[in-house]
Amino acid sequence: AVSSLASYTAEPKPGNDVQIQEKYINLDHGDPTMYQSYWKQMGERTTIVISGWQSVSYFSDTKNLCWFLEPGFAKAVTRLHNLVGNAETANRHIVVGTGSTQLFQAVLYALCPSDASDPMSIVSAAPFYSSYPLIAECLKSGLYKWKGYTNDFDKDEPYIELVTYPNNPDGSIRGAVFNGSGGILIHDVAYYWPQYTPISSRADHDIMLFTLSKSTGHAGTRLGWALVKDEAIAKKMVKFIEISSIGVSKDSQNRAAKTLDVISDTYEDAETSNESKRFFDFGYEEMAKRWRQLREAVNKGKRFSLPNLPVGKCNFSNRTFGTQPAFAWVKCEHASVSDCESFLKQHKILTRGGEHFGSSKKYVRISLIGYEEDYNEFIRRLSLINSEESP
Ligand code: PMP
Secondary structure, three states: OHHHHHHOOOOOOOOOHHHHHHOOEEOOOOOOHHHHHHHHHOHHHHOOOOOOOOOOOOOOOOOOOOOOOOHHHHHHHHHHHHHHOOEOOOOOEEEEEEHHHHHHHHHHHHHOOOOOOOOEEEEOOOOOOOHHHHHHHHOOOOOEEEEEOOOOOOOOOOEEEEEEOOOOOOOOOOOOOOOOOOEEEEEEOOOOOOOOOOOOOOEOOOEEEEEHHHHOOOHHHOEEEEEEOOHHHHHHHHHHHHHHHOOOOHHHHHHHHHHHHHHHHHHHOHHHHHHOOOHHHHHHHHHHHHHHHHHHHHHOOOOEEOOOOOEEEOOOOOOEEEOOOOEEEEEEOOOOOOOHHHHHHHOOEEOEEHHHHOOOOOEEEEEOOOOHHHHHHHHHHHHHHHHOOOO
């Protein structure tokens, strides 16, 4: 699926109504371009200037276990987690990575003993994030083996279970499902932010992966961070990043630090909080609107259905609301449609089919976090398809 990156829709130009109606709408990737309008509205507030003499050294903080972690970025991450209350940061090591994609690889490397006779099993309940099997299988590692959703492994031997919370693609809220005594859990909490899901408690797991891509929307900055309890695991993750990329861009970290601090400022700094919209309010309202539009389009007919999503109280915003995930997990209900991705493609809507997530082709995953113009056009097309008479 990543190979179709080239088919990304270009940044839409205003006033091109006819063109937009004829083009393919790409809702396959979770490209978070929805957030661009917020950051435009914030003008120069997140601008940083990097002088030519900066970021020359490989090293950021030689006293830190993660020696390529910029102190300002670490501070901004901790500050934001403490503000939102979505993750425990005390007694944890922060490991920065080139996206949480690199951290995922680093954590697999860190958890698997190099001298084991057999590769460690990696499992995850379906539907699972489609990149996990691709990453786990691409180098045919002797350290680990992708098993996906299966009981075909020894639960008393050490194994790795990936828990995506809330889940990509279907937005479900679930913990570990395999329940063997040998399970080591990796919590991918990319979407545990208050624009998507009620923050019910501070996540307090041993290994948690976060990403800038889905929190602030800066996927192109390519930054993620892991909160890791165990020092030996954190050290091995750092080793992996040292071997694979000798650290992580300082420029990206400093830019991200500024962005995260501006978000915190809009809540904590009386002056800024008065004059500008707060980031998570923007995200929450935008997601709520897009989910309303989608439900309306789906309710126009019987062709499609959406999963029931849990409702909860958000300790951060004090709102009670239903999870409004970055993706919709849509089922084609009509008996004549066995491949929902191909069906929608005929209508120039590009989505990702259920089989990529270890599930059925009756499902597709649809991104809700793209450009507004594309999303509105998608809703228009979906409503039309859904109101048509059944074949
Ligand atoms: N985990 C999950 C569950 C995701 O959905 C994504 C992005 N689609 C990632 C990790 C990867 O994030 P990054 O851009 O930081 O590599």
